[in-house]
Amino acid sequence: MFIFVVGLLTLAIGLVIPILLGDKMDGVIKVFFRVAAGVIALVLVVASTAIYVEDDQAGIVIVKFGKDLPVGQIIATDGEKGPQARVLPPGWHFLYWPWLYDLKTVDNMTIPQGNVGVVESMDGAKPLPKGEIFAQEWENPVDMLNAQMFMKEGHKGPQLTVLTPGQYRYNPRLFKITVKKALEVPIGTVAVIKANAGKKYDDSQKISLVNGVPIVPTGFRGIWNKALSPNAYYLHPDAFVVTLVQTTNRVYNYVQKNSITVKTSDSFEFPVDVRVSVKISAEDAPYVVAMLANPDADLDRNGFVVLEDRVILPTIRAIFRNNAESRGAIQYVQERSQIEESATATFAEKLASYRVTTDGVYVADIGIRDTEEGKKLLSTQTDKEVAKQEVDTFKVQQTAEIERAQVVKAKEDAEQEQLKAKARAKVDIAEQEAQAEIKLAEGRAQAYMKKMEALGGVDNFVKLEMLRLAMEQWDGKVPEILLMGGGDASSSEAVNSLIMKKLQADKK
Known part of the structure; x- marks a missing residue:
C-alpha cells in the first residue's frame, strides 16, 4: 500500500508541478517531467500490486472487498471476502491491488525423516459424518492439501491421512499441520494396532470378540489380527493406538x-x-x-x-x-x-x-x-539318614561276610572234591595195577603150563624150579658127576643133567 501511495503522489507531482511553474518551465522539459513522473508512478503502482513467492514458499491471498462468506465457512472459494483457498505458487504475481487484496508469503511445511505430518482442517465441504472422529483417508496426500479441491470434497476436522517425510506447499489458513514421530517398532517387539478410524468390518461371522473388542483384519476399525513386525510405519498417532509387545523370552x-x-x-x-x-x-x-x-x-x-x-x-x-x-x-x-x-x-x-x-x-x-523349625527338621532327618546309612553299611558288611564264607566253603568243597578225585584216581590206578598183576600172573601161569608141558609134567617142572632156586645160592663147586649119571640112567636124570648145564651156563 505504501508503494501504491508513493506512486500516486509521484503521478500527482508530475501533473501538478508543470502547471504551477507555468512559463518558467520549458515546454519540452514539462513534457519530459510529466512522462518521467508518469512512468515512475506506473512502475510504483504496478509494483504495489505484485508479490514474489520464493521456491520454498506459498502466497496467501486475502480479499478485502466482496460478498460475505456463507455462515460457518472461513475459506473463500468463489471470490468472497476473506482468505482464499487458492495459494500462489513460486514466482511473480501482479495486479493484486493493495486496497483490494492483502498478500502474504508462508514457508512450506517440511516433514523430517522419521516423522509424520498430522493434518487438521479448519474448514471443508462438509462436517465429519456422525460417529466419526477422523475424516476419510485420501488416496493422495497432495490432493488433500489442494485447498480448492479440498473445499469441494473434504471433511472439516482431523484428517486420517498423514504427510510422509518431505516438503509440502499448503494453505495455513485452511490446514493446521503438526509434526509427530512416526511409529518405529524395535527388534524383539511387535506393534499391536487398535484402529479408532477407518472402515468397519461388516462380516460379523468372522469377527472374534475378546473382552468386547473386535479382532479384525488389517485396515479395519478395531484391533488388527496381525501385529506389525519390526520396521518404521507412517500411521496417524492419534487415530491408531499402538501397543508394543515384547516377543522375546x-x-x-x-x-x-x-x-x-x-x-x-x-x-x-x-x-x-x-x-x-x-x-x-x-x-x-x-x-x-x-x-x-x-x-x-x-x-x-x-x-x-x-x-x-x-x-x-x-x-x-x-x-x-x-x-x-x-x-x-x-x-x-x-x-x-x-x-x-x-x-x-x-x-x-x-x-x-x-x-x-x-x-x-x-x-x-x-x-x-x-527357618529354625526347618533347620531342626533337617537335622533330625540327617540323623535318620546317618543311622540308616550305618544300618545299610552293616547289612552290606554282613552280606559281604556271608558271601565271603560261602566263597571259602565253596573253595574248601572244591579242594575236597579234588582230594576225592585224586583218591578215586588212585583206586582206579590200583585196580588197574591189580588187573595188570592178574593178567601178568595169568600170563606167567600159562607160561609155566607151557614149560611143564615141555618138561614132561609137573614133577619135572618142580624139580626145575627147585634147582633154579638152588642155583641162585650155589657157588659152582658141585661135582659134575652128580649131573652126568650112567648109561642106564633114566630120562629124568638126563633131564636133570641138561638143566644143570643150562643153569651153569646162565650162571656164568
Missing part, C-alpha cells in the same frame, strides 16, 4: 525377598525361589492386548507390569502353594523335580487361556533351612 525371578512362601501339610512354612520363563508370540499378541491392554505397562505403579501382576505372579503362587498342601516338608524337598514338572504343566495350561506360552518353571532353591 520374559524371565521372572521370585527369589530372596520376592520368594514364594509355601506351607506344607505338616505345617512347615518356608520360602521357595522360583524362576519362570514365558513368551508372547507375534500371532498371539493382538489377543493378549485385547485381554490385558498393554501387558508391559506398570499401571498400578508397584514395580510389576500388567502381565506379571495379573497373570504370572498370582498363577505361580497358587500352583506352588497347592503343591505344598499335599506334601510334607521333607517330601517337598525330596520331590523337587516332580514339583517342577507338575508346576510347568499346570502353568502352561493356565497361561494358554491368555495366549501366553511358557518354556518352563524352575525351582532355584527351597529355603527350608532358612
Whole structure:
C-alpha cells in the first residue's frame, strides 16, 4: 500500500508541478517531467500490486472487498471476502491491488525423516459424518492439501491421512499441520494396532470378540489380527493406538525377598525361589492386548507390569502353594523335580487361556533351612539318614561276610572234591595195577603150563624150579658127576643133567 501511495503522489507531482511553474518551465522539459513522473508512478503502482513467492514458499491471498462468506465457512472459494483457498505458487504475481487484496508469503511445511505430518482442517465441504472422529483417508496426500479441491470434497476436522517425510506447499489458513514421530517398532517387539478410524468390518461371522473388542483384519476399525513386525510405519498417532509387545523370552525371578512362601501339610512354612520363563508370540499378541491392554505397562505403579501382576505372579503362587498342601516338608524337598514338572504343566495350561506360552518353571532353591523349625527338621532327618546309612553299611558288611564264607566253603568243597578225585584216581590206578598183576600172573601161569608141558609134567617142572632156586645160592663147586649119571640112567636124570648145564651156563 505504501508503494501504491508513493506512486500516486509521484503521478500527482508530475501533473501538478508543470502547471504551477507555468512559463518558467520549458515546454519540452514539462513534457519530459510529466512522462518521467508518469512512468515512475506506473512502475510504483504496478509494483504495489505484485508479490514474489520464493521456491520454498506459498502466497496467501486475502480479499478485502466482496460478498460475505456463507455462515460457518472461513475459506473463500468463489471470490468472497476473506482468505482464499487458492495459494500462489513460486514466482511473480501482479495486479493484486493493495486496497483490494492483502498478500502474504508462508514457508512450506517440511516433514523430517522419521516423522509424520498430522493434518487438521479448519474448514471443508462438509462436517465429519456422525460417529466419526477422523475424516476419510485420501488416496493422495497432495490432493488433500489442494485447498480448492479440498473445499469441494473434504471433511472439516482431523484428517486420517498423514504427510510422509518431505516438503509440502499448503494453505495455513485452511490446514493446521503438526509434526509427530512416526511409529518405529524395535527388534524383539511387535506393534499391536487398535484402529479408532477407518472402515468397519461388516462380516460379523468372522469377527472374534475378546473382552468386547473386535479382532479384525488389517485396515479395519478395531484391533488388527496381525501385529506389525519390526520396521518404521507412517500411521496417524492419534487415530491408531499402538501397543508394543515384547516377543522375546520374559524371565521372572521370585527369589530372596520376592520368594514364594509355601506351607506344607505338616505345617512347615518356608520360602521357595522360583524362576519362570514365558513368551508372547507375534500371532498371539493382538489377543493378549485385547485381554490385558498393554501387558508391559506398570499401571498400578508397584514395580510389576500388567502381565506379571495379573497373570504370572498370582498363577505361580497358587500352583506352588497347592503343591505344598499335599506334601510334607521333607517330601517337598525330596520331590523337587516332580514339583517342577507338575508346576510347568499346570502353568502352561493356565497361561494358554491368555495366549501366553511358557518354556518352563524352575525351582532355584527351597529355603527350608532358612527357618529354625526347618533347620531342626533337617537335622533330625540327617540323623535318620546317618543311622540308616550305618544300618545299610552293616547289612552290606554282613552280606559281604556271608558271601565271603560261602566263597571259602565253596573253595574248601572244591579242594575236597579234588582230594576225592585224586583218591578215586588212585583206586582206579590200583585196580588197574591189580588187573595188570592178574593178567601178568595169568600170563606167567600159562607160561609155566607151557614149560611143564615141555618138561614132561609137573614133577619135572618142580624139580626145575627147585634147582633154579638152588642155583641162585650155589657157588659152582658141585661135582659134575652128580649131573652126568650112567648109561642106564633114566630120562629124568638126563633131564636133570641138561638143566644143570643150562643153569651153569646162565650162571656164568
